[in-house]
Amino acid sequence: MKTLRCQMNEVEDQTAKVTVEEQMLITTINSMENDLVSAKSDTKLLREEAEKMNKEKGQICAQISAKQRKIASLESDSSTLNQTMELMQQERVSSSKKIAEKRTGSNLTGLEK
Incomplete structure (x- = not known):
C-alpha cells in the first residue's frame, strides 16, 4: 500500500510538473503569437511609410x-x-564715332570757308 501511495504521489508530482511546463509553453506560444501580430502590423506601417516617402x-x-x-x-x-x-553698346560706339566724324567734318568745312 505504501508503495502504491508513493507511486501515486510521484505520478501526481510528475503531472503537476508537466502541467506547469505545459502552461509555460502555452504562455510562450501566446507571447510569440502576439509578437508576430505586432511585427506584421509594424511591417505594414513601414511599407506604407516607404510608399509615402517614395511618392x-x-x-x-x-x-x-x-x-x-x-x-x-x-x-x-x-x-x-x-x-x-x-x-547695342557696339552700335552706340559706332553711332558716336559717326556723329563725332560728322561734327569734325562740318567743323573742318566751316574752317575751310
Whole structure:
C-alpha cells in the first residue's frame, strides 16, 4: 500500500510538473503569437511609410526638374540679353564715332570757308 501511495504521489508530482511546463509553453506560444501580430502590423506601417516617402521623393524630383528647366531658360534669356546689350553698346560706339566724324567734318568745312 505504501508503495502504491508513493507511486501515486510521484505520478501526481510528475503531472503537476508537466502541467506547469505545459502552461509555460502555452504562455510562450501566446507571447510569440502576439509578437508576430505586432511585427506584421509594424511591417505594414513601414511599407506604407516607404510608399509615402517614395511618392514624396517623386514629387520633389519633379519640382527639381521643373526648377532646373526654369534655371536653364533664365540662363538662356540672360545670355541673349547680354548679347543684345553688347550689340547695342557696339552700335552706340559706332553711332558716336559717326556723329563725332560728322561734327569734325562740318567743323573742318566751316574752317575751310
